[in-house]
Amino acid sequence: MAKGKKSRQSKSRTVTLKMAQNCVELTLNGKRRLDLSFKEIATVPKCIQKLCDMDELDLSRNLIRKIPDFIDHFINISVLDLHSNYLEQLPVTIGRLQNLQVLNLCNNRLMSLPHELGLLKKLHTLNLGLNQLEALPASVGALKELRHIGLSDNRFTRFPVCLSRLDKLEKVNLDRNPILTEQMPGDESLMIKERLYLVKESFLCDDCLKNCQTERKKMEDVEKAESPN
Template structure:
């Protein structure tokens, strides 16, 4: 009897549809979140297929080893949180989640990602920290809405080239990776980019116009007084 109970515990907890429904929360902005974090489950519950109206799905801090293919049916989900599990791979059906804006796969056992991740055209945040990744699929460069990507505590020896294609990227975290020294400079330059825009004076407010005129005058003054020997 004791052996049977032990085996049952090792399989992880089972979540019924009723229990899943009781864990649906409404956020302050009116979004529906299914919160199954810290439930001791080793598999994604099949019953979530019947909760297709949720906007956010939190399966973090569990014992999940595999993302099932039926996750591809959760097409309305905008936030998918699977951090702190035991995932070793991501299925290609992940590319069907076209409304996904946040994907958190931090603290798992991932060694690679499918190229289908590049199909998530609305993705803003991608967290892949604390895994075993050495490279990213080139398709990541197609994520034109991506603003933040977490790659800390992996095995990157070079900064992924695909990141240079992400025009909206604001923050890259590559901490605690074996990235070579000269590459660190590239990482900084990747995140700090200056953009110059030409704007008609008529479109500027008086304060901004005055500031630009002052800076322009100072620049000319400095040029006139610059030592020609320098």
């Protein structure tokens, strides 16, 4: 179970269209946001399709297990907040949210991500912390506007090589993942966890840059060797 969630999910609320309309608010920068956070809902209400002209959609801190395919009706949203739910997968239709800039999926039960995630060409912030991910789809390497990605508290054992193709990426948070860095004598199961961040090349001295480029080439060679012909 994701952290900080209630163990009982039997009592789920129903949200009517009128209730949802009362949850529409105006942000400080003039955006219209549908805020359905903390509503104890287990299912995304079908009625919110009538409010699909929103700029932002917040469904965080609920009991939601599945995002319906009709999420692609919210074609204008730039922010989609789904953190702290019970999501185990995402619909492929999420790839149709072409205006999405911020996607928060932190604190769910995701074990994999759809290839269509790589279609979100305007995405600059992606939070996947506190899930059960072991790898990212290669299509994430197509998110050329991505600047920040949160991967903490997952199951990554190595740095996702697809991120090395993202020139605008400024920060990668891989805290508290079982990144294998060193085997200690006498204990083959011991793994050292370390903090890993991505920085721009311009921040590094010549020697550090050369070392990073060498390590990057090694990772790419490993990826090629492991990929099917």
